[in-house]
Amino acid sequence: METRTVPTGVHLRDVREQLFDAAERVLREGGPSALTSRAVTEAAGVAKGVLHRHFADFDAFLAEFVLDRATRTEARLSELTAGEGEVVGNLADAIAAVFTSVAVSVVALISFRDDLRARLRETWPAGVPVLTEAVELIAVYLAGEQRCGRISDGVDVDGLAPMLIGSAHLLFADRQVRPDAEAVRRMVRQVVGSSIRN
Structure with a gap:
């Protein structure tokens, strides 16, 4: 899957929603074991570091999700x-x-x-x-x-x-x-x- 980066200046709420929607897709299609930070960022079409720029760690992201x-x-x-x-x-x-x-x-x-x-x-x-x-x-x-x-x-x-x-x-x-x-x-x-x- 081709990965694209989020442009500078994209509002945090937009990034959060994009990542949450991607997490939901991964979770529904592959179950809990498929839900990794890499899978989420790939499904969201964003750079790998985007998730960790906005959340302390992956469990913090999952809790917010x-x-x-x-x-x-x-x-x-x-x-x-x-x-x-x-x-x-x-x-x-x-x-x-x-x-x-x-x-x-x-x-x-x-x-x-x-x-x-x-x-x-x-x-x-x-x-x-x-x-x-x-x-x-x-x-x-x-x-x-x-x-x-x-x-x-x-x-x-x-x-x-x-x-x-x-x-x-x-x-x-x-x-x-x-x-x-x-x-x-x-x-x-x-x-x-x-x-x-x-």
Whole structure:
């Protein structure tokens, strides 16, 4: 692959996004073991030294990458609006958007790299970034649906949300075969169906 250098004066945010997008491609295509600084800079089409000019080391880069993807998860799930559409359909669409992005790969990456886990513990309160963000936002959405009367009053939405994200993670765990939309809807219906008021 031909490597091109980033011109002088390119804004840091542009370089970060370019490197993060490249890391996501490498991670999704090759898994955690393929994610090296050389692979990232080659995929980004930048000189090898660019990554190390902007980040203290590769684990610092990976920590920022993971936190950036957690922020993107928040943006995707914050679009869920209680009281609109169909509950199962809303959840299935949101889960598909999160898990067809990089969520499953991020979990594998964090499990694969001890130093990355240690670094993330310094800035992330608990759990796995991306997944814990998804759990919190799904719980907020379900609580909103409960206030709208579409989820039964007695349902523990804080307990239901991690069940939903855990089931989704298992469904999407195979990087080679992605579940279709109907499989995602079926999983959501099995987890939350009895909680929905008809």
